[in-house]
Amino acid sequence: MPEPLTPATPAELAEAVRSHPRVLAVGARTKPRLSQVPGDVALLSTRALRGIVEYEPEEFTFTALAGTPVREIAQALAEKGQYLPFDPLWLESGATLGGTVCAGTSGPGRFRFGGVRDFILGVRFVDGLGRLLRMGGKVVKNCAGFDLPKFLVGSLGRYGALAEVTFKVFPAPAARLTLKLKASGAEAAARVLTEAAASRWECEALDFLPDGRSVGLRLAGPATALEAVSREILARWPGQVLSPGEAQTIWTELREMRWAHAGGALVKVAITPNVIAALCTAVESLDSTRLHISAGGNVGFVSLSTGIPPAALQERLRGLGLPAVTLCGNAPLWCGARATPAIAGAVKQALDPQGRFPSTED
Amino acid sequence: MAEALHRLAALVPDGRLLTRPEQLAAYESDALTAFRSRPLAIAIPETTDEVVALVRFCHQEHLPFVARGSGTSLSGGSLPVSDGIVIALNRLTRIRRLDPIQRIAVVEPGVVNTQVSAAAAPHRLHYAPDPSSALICTIGGNVAFNSGGAHCLKYGMTANHILGIKAVLPTGEVVEWGGPSREQIGPDWCGLFTGSEGLFGIALEITLQLLPRAECFHTVLAGYRTLEQAGDAVSAVVASGLLPGALEIMDALALEAAVAAVHAEYPPGCEAVLIVELEGTREAVAADRVRLDAIIAASKPVEMRPARDAEERLAIWKGRKSAFSAVGRLSPDFIVQDGVVPRRRLGEALRRIGEMARETGLRVANVFHAGDGNLHPLILFDGRQPGALERSEALAGRILKLCIEMGGSITGEHGVGVEKLAYLPAMYNAEEMDCMLRLRAAFDPLGIANPGKKFPRAGAPALQQRGLHPLEKAGVISRE
Numbered sequence: 102m103p104e105p106l107t108p109a110t111p112a113e114l115a116e117a118v119r120s121h122p123r124v125l126a127v128g129a130r131t132k133p134r135l136s137q138v139p140g141d142v143a144l145l146s147t148r149a150l151r152g153i154v155e156y157e158p159e160e161f162t163f164t165a166l167a168g169t170p171v172r173e174i175a176q177a178l179a180e181k182g183q184y185l186p187f188d189p190l191w192l193e194s195g196a197t198l199g200g201t202v203c204a205g206t207s208g209p210g211r212f213r214f215g216g217v218r219d220f221i222l223g224v225r226f227v228d229g230l231g232r233l234l235r236m237g238g239k240v241v242k243n244c245a246g247f248d249l250p251k252f253l254v255g256s257l258g259r260y261g262a263l264a265e266v267t268f269k270v271f272p273a274p275a276a277r278l279t280l281k282l283k284a285s286g287a288e289a290a291a292r293v294l295t296e297a298a299a300s301r302w303e304c305e306a307l308d309f310l311p312d313g314r315s316v317g318l319r320l321a322g323p324a325t326a327l328e329a330v331s332r333e334i335l336a337r338w339p340g341q342v343l344s345p346g347e348a349q350t351i352w353t354e355l356r357e358m359r360w361a362h363a364g365g366a367l368v369k370v371a372i373t374p375n376v377i378a379a380l381c382t383a384v385e386s387l388d389s390t391r392l393h394i395s396a397g398g399n400v401g402f403v404s405l406s407t408g409i410p411p412a413a414l415q416e417r418l419r420g421l422g423l424p425a426v427t428l429c430g431n432a433p434l435w436c437g438a439r440a441t442p443a444i445a446g447a448v449k450q451a452l453d454p455q456g457r458f459p460s461t462e463d
Numbered sequence: 464m465a466e467a468l469h470r471l472a473a474l475v476p477d478g479r480l481l482t483r484p485e486q487l488a489a490y491e492s493d494a495l496t497a498f499r500s501r502p503l504a505i506a507i508p509e510t511t512d513e514v515v516a517l518v519r520f521c522h523q524e525h526l527p528f529v530a531r532g533s534g535t536s537l538s539g540g541s542l543p544v545s546d547g548i549v550i551a552l553n554r555l556t557r558i559r560r561l562d563p564i565q566r567i568a569v570v571e572p573g574v575v576n577t578q579v580s581a582a583a584a585p586h587r588l589h590y591a592p593d594p595s596s597a598l599i600c601t602i603g604g605n606v607a608f609n610s611g612g613a614h615c616l617k618y619g620m621t622a623n624h625i626l627g628i629k630a631v632l633p634t635g636e637v638v639e640w641g642g643p644s645r646e647q648i649g650p651d652w653c654g655l656f657t658g659s660e661g662l663f664g665i666a667l668e669i670t671l672q673l674l675p676r677a678e679c680f681h682t683v684l685a686g687y688r689t690l691e692q693a694g695d696a697v698s699a700v701v702a703s704g705l706l707p708g709a710l711e712i713m714d715a716l717a718l719e720a721a722v723a724a725v726h727a728e729y730p731p732g733c734e735a736v737l738i739v740e741l742e743g744t745r746e747a748v749a750a751d752r753v754r755l756d757a758i759i760a761a762s763k764p765v766e767m768r769p770a771r772d773a774e775e776r777l778a779i780w781k782g783r784k785s786a787f788s789a790v791g792r793l794s795p796d797f798i799v800q801d802g803v804v805p806r807r808r809l810g811e812a813l814r815r816i817g818e819m820a821r822e823t824g825l826r827v828a829n830v831f832h833a834g835d836g837n838l839h840p841l842i843l844f845d846g847r848q849p850g851a852l853e854r855s856e857a858l859a860g861r862i863l864k865l866c867i868e869m870g871g872s873i874t875g876e877h878g879v880g881v882e883k884l885a886y887l888p889a890m891y892n893a894e895e896m897d898c899m900l901r902l903r904a905a906f907d908p909l910g911i912a913n914p915g916k917k918f919p920r921a922g923a924p925a926l927q928q929r930g931l932h933p934l935e936k937a938g939v940i941s942r943e
Contacts, residue, residue, distance in 0.1 A: 159701055159807050160836075161616075182704050205647060218651050219623045232894045240803045241616060242835040243872035244609040244658045245879055245890055246917075247899050248622060251654025255647055272704040295564050299587070301678040303744055326746030371644040373565050399645040424648035437648070442638040444906065451905035452898070461649075 109149040111166070111225055111233055111264035117145050118262055118457065119231035125459055126262035128168055128197030131190075132204045132428040134366075135257050138459040145262065147199055153177055154265060161241055161270050162222065167199025167263040174198060184273040187211040187220055188306070194357055199263040204428065205255025206369065208356050209306035209319070212298075212396045214271065218254040223267035226253065229260075229453025239267050255426075257434075259461045260452045274321035277305070278331055279348035282316040282340035284309065287381035290316055291398060293338060295374045298397040302330050309377065309394035310351070311360040311404075315340075317351055355393060358429075361404035362391065366411050366430030370423050370437060374398030383417040390414075411436065434463070467524055468504055471548070474516045481505040490531065490549050494596075495539040495882055497798065497852060502529070502543035509554045511571065511629075511667040517550055518665060519635035527911045530665045532573060532601030537799050538880025540608055540660055540916055547911070550665065552603050558582050559668065566673045567626060567643050572603025572666050576610075579671060588673040591618040594876070595784045606666050609658030611876030613709045613783070616834035618674075620876065622657040627670030630656060632663065633907035643670055660878050661913030663906045677708070677742035681752040682776045685737045685764035686730030690714055690829075693735035694810040696762035697833045700739060701806065703758055705751055710834030711738040714813075716793070717786045717828040717841070724789030727782030730766035737764075737833070738779055786830045787841065794826070794843035796852070798859050801877040802866030806836040812869060816840050816862055823858045837875035838866070864889065879917045887917065 108114040118124055121143040127136045128147050136144060147168030156163040158181040165174055171189040178184050188210030189201050196206075202224075207216035214220075223237030226249075237243060237250035250267075253260065284290035290309040293316045297307055306319035318334065320327045331342055343351065354360055361367050372380060377398050384390040384403055391404040403425075405414060411432030418425050418437035425437030449461060472480040481487065482504045491499040508514045521528045527547025534541050543549045555571035558579065562568075563586035568579050576597040579590040593612035594600055600610065605621045606628070618624075627641035640652035647653075656663050687693040693712050700707060713721065715734045721727040729736050739759065741751050752769075759767050770776040790797055804812045813829060816838075820827040828841040842858055844851040863873045863886045873879070873886045888896055900918060904910075914920045 157805070157807070159698065160805050161701075205649075205651070207646070211646075214617075215619065215623055216646065218647065218654055219619055228898060232898070234895045234898050235891070236895065236898075238803070238872045238890075240805055240836055240871050240875075242611060242620065242803050242832070242837050242875040244611075244620065244876055245872050245874045245883075245887060246895075247902055248609070248654050248658050249898075249902075251622060251651045251657075254651045254654070256650040260650065272706055275704070299563065299566060299675055301587075301675065301744055303675075303677075303747070322743065322747040323750035325750050326744055329746045330744060369646075369648065371642070371646045371648045373643045375564065396645060424642075426648050435649075440639065443634075443636055444632055444638055447905035448902065451901040 106143065107146045107149045114145070114150060114262060114264045115227045115231055115233040118227045122457065123459070124262070124457055125258050126167070126199065128200030129170065129195040131194045131196045131200065132206070134427045134429050134432070134434065135204055138463045142459055147197060150264065158183060162239060162267060163270060164239060164265060164267040165198050166265050167197065169198050171196050171198055171201055178270055179273065182273050183270045185220065185268065186214040186271050187216045188356065190356055191358065192356055193353070198266050202254055202263060202266055203256060203258045206428070207396070209308050209352060209395050212307050213303070213305045213321070218251050220269045221250045221254060221266065222269055224250045224253060224263055225265040226261040226263050229455055229457045233264060237267065241269050259458050260449060261458065274305070276322065276324035276327055277348070278320045278327040279343045279351065280318045280331055280334055280340050281343055281351070282318060282338045284314060284316045286313070287378040290394070291374050291377040294398040302334065306352070307397040308355065309398070311391050311393045319352070355395070358402070360391060360393060361402070362406045364430065365407045366405040366414070366432035367428050368403045368414060368425050368432060368436045369428055370401040370403060370418060370425040372399060372401045372423055376421060376423065379421055380423070383421060384414070387413055405430065405432070464503065467526065471504065471506065471520060474520060475506045475508055475513060479507040479509070481507070490534070490543055490551070493534040493536045493539060493541040495537055495542070495880065497796070498539045498542050498881055500543045500545050502545065502547060502549045505549045505551055507551045507554060511555065514550060514552070514555070514665055514667060515631045515635070515637060518631045518633065521548070521911055522633060522635045522909065525909055525911060527914050529913050530603065530607070530661050532604035533575070533599045535596040535600040535604065536608060536880060537801070537877040538874065538882040540878050540880040541604070542881055544914055552601065563588060565643050568671045568673055570602050570669050570671060572601060572669065574602050576600050576602060576605060583673050587676050589676045590624065590671055591674050592621045592624055595787060602669055602671070603666050606657050606669055607659065607661045608878040609876070611837065613711055613832060615832065615876070616710065617706055617708050622654050624672050625653045625657050625669060626672050628653045628656055628666050629668040630664045630666045633909065633912035641670065645672060658878070660880065660917045662903050662917055664912055679743060679745040679748040680776055681741040681748050681755065682770040682779055683739050683755065683759055683767060684779050685759050685762070685767045686733035687735045687737065687764055688733065690735040690813055691810050692763060693737045694813070694833070696737050696759060696764070697809070698807070699758050699762055700755065703754060705741065705755060707739050707834065708742040709738065709740040710832070711783055712736065712831055712833045713783065713786060714829040716826060717790060717830045720789035720793050720828065721782040721786050724792055725781055725785045727778070730768070733765050738783055790828045790841045790843065794845065796844050796846040798842045798855050799877070800838065800840045800842065800859050800862050801874045802863055802871060803835070803837050803875040804866050804869045804871040806833070808869050809833060809836060812838060812865060815865055819858055819861050823854055825855060825858055832875070835875070836871065860886065881916055884919050
């Protein structure tokens with residue numbers, strides 16, 4: 102097999118793509134299901150393709166190579182009082198920037214200002230013809246050309262290999278405060294989520310926790326404001342303000358997926374608050390299944406224990422009409438409702454005419 | 464062709480196919496009045512099924528079509544093509560669903576931008592993107608051109624608020640992407656479609672995210688002796704860690720126009736006015752306004768005017784949002800530019816635009832979204848003077864090249880349209896252009912959807928307009 106499989110520059114990545122008939126770029130493989138592809142596909146590691154290329158704090162933007170661990174970026178941003186508002190997942194586990202874009206995964210903080218798709222500005226990527234192309238821009242506002250950077254969010258590397266990504270960032274809030282609210286079951290939790298989401302409080306994160314009994318609500322802003330707002334929230338629902346240590350434990354646990362079954366399937370489901378109860382009921386019938394509802398009830402992460410046949414989950418999600426993608430473990434890649442319009446094939450053909458990257462079905 | 468038009472008329476009965484010259488005249492131009500082109504016919508569908516039938520007809524007949532909302536495109540995005548039809552979407556105005564629990568609205572493409580927020584207002588929700596034309600522009604047009612507005616730094620552009628799109632593609636295929644959830648599974652098709660300038664088809668039903676209206680605002684207007692001082696104030700605000708909802712600057716000429724048009728009042732003797740707006744909970748705004756006011760006070764303004772109530776805030780915004788049309792009163796014709804530069808180079812960009820304007824002998828008014836580096840130089844000219852339009856376009860071209868040189872973009876929110884056709888290849892190399900053309904061909908193998916926008920089209924270019932808008936010539940509208 103031609104070498105090298107660990108390109109260190111965008112040009113080397115393009116060369117590596119060109120020298121393999123079938124290829125997929127992988128980062129730290131924190132979402133291993135996404136790179137579980139047929140054996141004839143060469144896996145290109147982006148571990149050497151790392152580093153921050155440009156960071157201009159006054160522009161609210163940075164550009165980094167695709168294999169850069171998100172943790173490194175978060176540290177560089179924090180030194181300048183900035184952050185990635187979508188709360189990247191698997192941060193401490195080593196997730197890369199490119200992997201985060203291709204998987205389209207955002208953490209609890211995406212509730213306030215949006216997810217990966219809302220902060221990506223530009224990319225350099227290698228298409229199926231082996232060409233290194235720049236799309237989008239490096240400024241916070243740009244609408245010249247087609248928005249391929251957004252399209253590549255959630256594209257699983259099936260349309261091209263990311264070399265470099267430019268993101269918008271925000272100044273970090275002065276303070277944060279987490280409340281743990283009691284919610285007796287899914288329906289009660291859904292009511293808390295929807296009421297808090299529509300409130301004046303401007304919550305930063307709003308999650309129904311995997312314990313099935315509580316809602317984690319995070320506020321961000323000037324410290325004095327958070328105290329006043331939290332008193333109002335605790336007058337509305339029973340609960341408590343968590344100490345900074347407790348709060349960090351909760352959010353880290355969620356961000357790093359430590360609540361999930363080790364080795365079992367982990368499935369991301371796009372939902373709305375009104376299906377939370379139905380989703381809970383559907384997964385409760387699958388023995389020992391765990392569920393984390395994030396982003397104010399807009400995404401569910403379902404964790405199956407290894408003994409549960411994934412087809413059972415797929416069947417239930419399809420029954421509810423919910424689209425889903427498997428991130429970890431042994432379950433069908435598209436684990437929920439799915440439509441495959443003709444245009445999907447035509448766009449795949451346009452960007453990858455020789456089928457160099459895995460099919461969207463693999 | 465007459466036979467084809469006859470069959471077309473059957474798809475939109477009751478006289479909703481316009482073919483008479485005086486009917487076509489009203490559609491010859493959009494807000495980029497320097498260009499005009501007369502289409503073969505205007506089809507006015509009343510249902511999304513009729514839109515699908517029209518597009519399928521066009522596909523079958525290889526007939527080019529241009530979708531049009533309110534025709535407010537500043538880049539000529541809805542300029543008709545002479546060998547095709549216009550599909551006017553103004554009658555598709557239903558808000559099909561407004562769900563305050565999920566905080567979404569599902570709308571037809573002809574719904575006017577501000578009507579969404581008006582419908583959501585009883586639930587204390589709103590639709591965030593607010594282009595200056597929000598009172599008349601449609602959501603379909605906003606989607607096609609990924610419209611911006613004054614609040615993009617914090618809230619993003621149209622694409623950031625689109626959750627789902629049902630669209631008819633130029634092949635006649637009807638697709639549904641995304642849905643009511645704020646999260647997506649698989650590639651972001653809605654993101655790709657948004658900003659495709661009508662080249663990927665027509666959105667039939669759009670799911671918008673609604674946000675809770677901010678509880679409290681703090682809007683400050685500050686006047687400065689020089690543009691540079693206003694720019695420095697922006698840098699200081701950005702460096703402070705505050706995240707304002709809006710950061711806007713108007714220069715002396717733009718101020719003069721706003722005063723004349725809407726009787727806006729600004730501190731006398733100012734070369735620039737800065738508008739900064741904080742928003743959030745009352746507690747957060749109370750804490751942040753102290754910091755903001757201190758930063759502005761330290762930036763040595765001639766005068767600083769915080770809005771004391773909602774009325775004063777609206778007055779500040781009215782002056783800002785009327786600036787384009789107000790500048791129109793200063794001059795018979797003008798071109799609005801939409802380049803973006805890195806924020807730290809705003810001062811340099813403005814100085815060089817000023818120098819170029821002086822060299823060319825043209826007046827340029829500047830209104831811009833300082834928070835995101837999005838410039839809107841308005842080049843004033845008199846189209847009746849021989850060569851004036853050409854000189855203005857040459858200046859506009861130099862400004863765009865300047866933006867590219869500085870690492871920015873030729874368009875922040877108006878799109879490429881026909882206006883910036885020549886400049887897209889300056890931002891993207893031949894292979895990148897080829898990639899985009901391959902994508903376009905995937906969506907539209909026949910090249911019938913809004914041809915000649917974003918990418919040049921072989922064949923007859925649009926006629927260029929000199930002097931008055933065709934409707935003014937016809938006595939239908941006037942500028943007083």
